[in-house]
Amino acid sequence: MIAGVKTQPQRAAPCSPPGANEVALDLTGRDYISYSAISTYQKCPLRYFFVYLAGLAPEFVSSSLVFGGAIHSGIEHHYRQVFEGGTPPSLDDLVAAYEQSWQTEAACPVRFGKDESRDSLRAVARRVLAAFQASPAAEPNGTVLAIEEEFRAPVILGCPDLLGRIDLLVLDDGRLRVIDFKTSRSRWNAAKVEEATPQMLLYAELARPLAQELGVEEVRLEWIVITKAKQPAVEKHGLTPTPGQIAWVKAVVRNVWDSIKSGCFYPSSSSASCATCPFGRACKTWEG
Amino acid sequence: MLKLNAGFSRKIGEPNYGSRGASVNVELEVESSLINDPEALTGRIRKLFDLARRSVDEELGNTHSGTGQPRPSDDGRRGQNNDGDRPIRHATVSQVRAIRAICRQRQLDADRLANDRFQVNSIEELTVREASSLIDELKANQASGRNGGGR
Numbered sequence: 560m561i562a563g564v565k566t567q568p569q570r571a572a573p574c575s576p577p578g579a580n581e582v583a584l585d586l587t588g589r590d591y592i593s594y595s596a597i598s599t600y601q602k603c604p605l606r607y608f609f610v611y612l613a614g615l616a617p618e619f620v621s622s623s624l625v626f627g628g629a630i631h632s633g634i635e636h637h638y639r640q641v642f643e644g645g646t647p648p649s650l651d652d653l654v655a656a657y658e659q660s661w662q663t664e665a666a667c668p669v670r671f672g673k674d675e676s677r678d679s680l681r682a683v684a685r686r687v688l689a690a691f692q693a694s695p696a697a698e699p700n701g702t703v704l705a706i707e708e709e710f711r712a713p714v715i716l717g718c719p720d721l722l723g724r725i726d727l728l729v730l731d732d733g734r735l736r737v738i739d740f741k742t743s744r745s746r747w748n749a750a751k752v753e754e755a756t757p758q759m760l761l762y763a764e765l766a767r768p769l770a771q772e773l774g775v776e777e778v779r780l781e782w783i784v785i786t787k788a789k790q791p792a793v794e795k796h797g798l799t800p801t802p803g804q805i806a807w808v809k810a811v812v813r814n815v816w817d818s819i820k821s822g823c824f825y826p827s828s829s830s831a832s833c834a835t836c837p838f839g840r841a842c843k844t845w846e847g
Numbered sequence: 848m849l850k851l852n853a854g855f856s857r858k859i860g861e862p863n864y865g866s867r868g869a870s871v872n873v874e875l876e877v878e879s880s881l882i883n884d885p886e887a888l889t890g891r892i893r894k895l896f897d898l899a900r901r902s903v904d905e906e907l908g909n910t911h912s913g914t915g916q917p918r919p920s921d922d923g924r925r926g927q928n929n930d931g932d933r934p935i936r937h938a939t940v941s942q943v944r945a946i947r948a949i950c951r952q953r954q955l956d957a958d959r960l961a962n963d964r965f966q967v968n969s970i971e972e973l974t975v976r977e978a979s980s981l982i983d984e985l986k987a988n989q990a991s992g993r994n995g996g997g998r
Contacts, residue, residue: 642941642982643948644989702979705939728939730979772936773975 582820583719587611591711591722594758597815602832605845608824609838617837619670625661626680627742630785631726632660633688634740635707638727642703653688654681670837687742687791694793696783699738701731710765715809718816723762728769734777735770737762741784752796755782760808763800938978943970946978949985 580590600607609615636656640648705728727738759780781797854872950957958969
């Protein structure tokens with residue numbers, strides 16, 4: 560999101576069972592849930608507790624997270640300028656949006672990877688944004704309806720409203736395209752698409768009421784993946800969700816929410832995730 | 848003989864982002880001497896337009912014939928449509944921002960424009976389809992303005 564710009568989420572009519580949003584508000588201080596929260600709980604329930612219930616500040620933030628967010632800001636700047644009647648911004652303008660976002664997002668210490676620095680990432684960002692500008696993704700077919708916009712709706716019975724930020728929403732040839740931008744070290748394969756699918760299944764549900772009102776039957780999920788390579792590749796992946804996939808992801812969220820409500824928090828230790836967890840100190844001193 | 852030709856068209860919003868429109872063109876022959884009486888000629892033209900407007904409104908079942916005013920069903924439109932409890936989804940924040948930005952560039956009053964085109968009080972009350980159509984229209988005008996101005 561461009562700094563300083565606040566947007567109001569699109570709201571559907573409330574139909575959650577009475578109390579679901581209130582329970583969430585009491586527990587977490589927010590009357591909704593997000594995919595990010597669900598995913599955090601799935602990776603480590605204790606980490607979820609630290610972030611969403613205890614409100615602990617992380618010891619650091621990973622450079623890839625800040626980088627991804629800043630690239631999003633550059634891309635958002637491109638779409639907004641064009642959508643709002645302007646000419647496509649220059650590469651320098653996109654890099655400036657990237658820089659501004661980096662300064663805003665990197666409030667706590669940034670943990671860089673090996674052989675990485677802010678300068679080296681700035682150079683990568685320039686290449687990534689140039690590749691985006693030169694790709695067909697910079698001029699999407701169809702009618703743009705929303706850019707980096709929050710949608711909120713009670714999509715899962717028994718759960719609080721779901722809140723999600725959709726990167727780009729386009730009406731194109733009788734389909735509503737929900738588009739997500741990702742930066743990645745390497746090209747995506749089928750496994751990476753599958754890993755990213757649950758979040759987008761939920762976003763499809765957030766967009767579905769709009770699709771219905773527009774008389775559109777198909778909601779298409781798309782990822783635009785830009786690799787952080789010397790010569791970045793811009794690739795599109797997509798799928799049209801099936802009812803079975805939607806039912807599956809809703810069941811996952813419902814069960815995760817039930818676990819959160821019941822106060823079930825414990826460390827999910829793994830060498831891969833613990834090594835990069837920004838709550839390591841809090842975890843070691845946790846007493847249950 | 849002089850020929851007067853007056854046309855009027857109107858489009859009104861329907862539930863589920865639909866719309867319904869009607870247009871009428873009337874042609875009338877009048878005495879040539881009216882050319883020497885501009886006031887009388889203007890009066891005849893005005894009457895012709897009134898006739899066209901009334902005919903369109905009768906056809907659409909819309910007795911509210913003025914423009915630039917909230918449409919009669921505006922209160923019912925806000926938040927709900929007519930076919931059940933499903934809410935009408937208003938324009939996205941991105942669309943509202945875009946309309947305001949383009950209007951600012953062109954020194955237009957965005958809310959007034961929305962009112963003239965769709966009989967709503969503000970851009971925020973437009974449906975997603977209406978907002979989309981207004982953006983297309985503004986951009987088309989912008990492009991033709993650019994082209995026209997430069998050549």
